Amino acid sequence: MAIKDPFGRAVENIRVSVTQRCNFSCIYCHREGQTPNYGVEMSAGEIERIVRLAASLGVDSVKLTGGEPLLRSDIIDITRGISSISGVKDVSMTTNGFLLTQYAEQLKEAGLSRVNVSLVSLKPERFRFITGINAHKNVIDGIIRAVEVGLNPVKANVVLLKNVNDDEVGELIDFAGSHSIVLQIIELEKFGNEIFYDQYHADLSSLEKELEGKASKIIVRRMQHRKKYILDNGAEVEVVKPMHNTEFCLHCNRIRLTSDGRLKPCLFRNDNLVDLLEPMRRGVSDEYLKNLFIEAVMRRKPYFI
Numbered sequence: 001m002a003i004k005d006p007f008g009r010a011v012e013n014i015r016v017s018v019t020q021r022c023n024f025s026c027i028y029c030h031r032e033g034q035t036p037n038y039g040v041e042m043s044a045g046e047i048e049r050i051v052r053l054a055a056s057l058g059v060d061s062v063k064l065t066g067g068e069p070l071l072r073s074d075i076i077d078i079t080r081g082i083s084s085i086s087g088v089k090d091v092s093m094t095t096n097g098f099l100l101t102q103y104a105e106q107l108k109e110a111g112l113s114r115v116n117v118s119l120v121s122l123k124p125e126r127f128r129f130i131t132g133i134n135a136h137k138n139v140i141d142g143i144i145r146a147v148e149v150g151l152n153p154v155k156a157n158v159v160l161l162k163n164v165n166d167d168e169v170g171e172l173i174d175f176a177g178s179h180s181i182v183l184q185i186i187e188l189e190k191f192g193n194e195i196f197y198d199q200y201h202a203d204l205s206s207l208e209k210e211l212e213g214k215a216s217k218i219i220v221r222r223m224q225h226r227k228k229y230i231l232d233n234g235a236e237v238e239v240v241k242p243m244h245n246t247e248f249c250l251h252c253n254r255i256r257l258t259s260d261g262r263l264k265p266c267l268f269r270n271d272n273l274v275d276l277l278e279p280m281r282r283g284v285s286d287e288y289l290k291n292l293f294i295e296a297v298m299r300r301k302p303y304f305i
């Protein structure tokens, strides 16, 4: 049984940021809500120890993220270490895909079960405008390789930006259908710059209505109450709408671990983190760390209510 927060939400999923470094500079990036601290990074052993503690409290699903997780030279060791922890049933990753052709097979072999790849546009110019790098071909090749080696599902994550890529949903659906991947359309989350958000935030309600009309089946996933639309061409489309969404927060089952070793109870808040790395490096016991983990879970509360 997974540990529950004071609002009765079971914490089953940990999102581990393994680095803040990145080779892209996406205009919309929230960096998992982490304040910059490039100097400190958990070691593979420290990450594994924290995930083992989490697993002992019922967390059975781990998502590796960043920054760009594939920039860690020990990412295969990290993946293997986490996959072998008793109680961990699912290890996945979200990546920008740039290095995925190179790593997909080793990741699969190390125990990664599935992968989400950020694919903001199929058009080279647009891709470069959004990410700051000329790499849409590498990312598409990475997605194809991930499918080939048997990572399943492979999801393309698309943060929809008003007047930038919001006219591309049809093409992305065709791409997803023809490559047997899931398309995950994500609403832009507000971080820092209000002007940026107002300029680029796309309301996904009309897209959802359109998908409802076209779908042969709609599945509501328990996690964060996400909707999945199965379309006639076989494509699967998920829509992630966190902003001002009380249902999303009500069903949130995840906690975050920053790359500098702090537990982050909520993406949108920075005033309630619990540091594990400093005590760990001081040599505290597992029992002590477990209590800190429980404290972080007890600090969780829905952001949008």
Ligand code: SAM
Residues within 6 Å of the ligand: 022, 028, 029, 030, 031, 032, 065, 066, 067, 068, 069, 094, 095, 096, 116, 117, 118, 157, 158, 159, 186, 187, 188, 189, 190, 191
């Ligand atoms: N570099 C990896 C990548 O791009 O997938 C992992 C880190 S990235 C911060 C993790 C996820 O957050 C990606 O799916 C990305 O699209 C999403 N993301 C980043 N900034 C966002 C924002 N402002 N709103 C919604 N999603 C965002």
Ligand code: SF4
Residues within 6 Å of the ligand: 022, 023, 024, 025, 026, 029, 030, 031, 066, 067, 068, 095, 096, 118
């Ligand atoms: Fe952020 Fe990921 Fe883009 Fe890097 S690739 S800037 S971490 S969204």
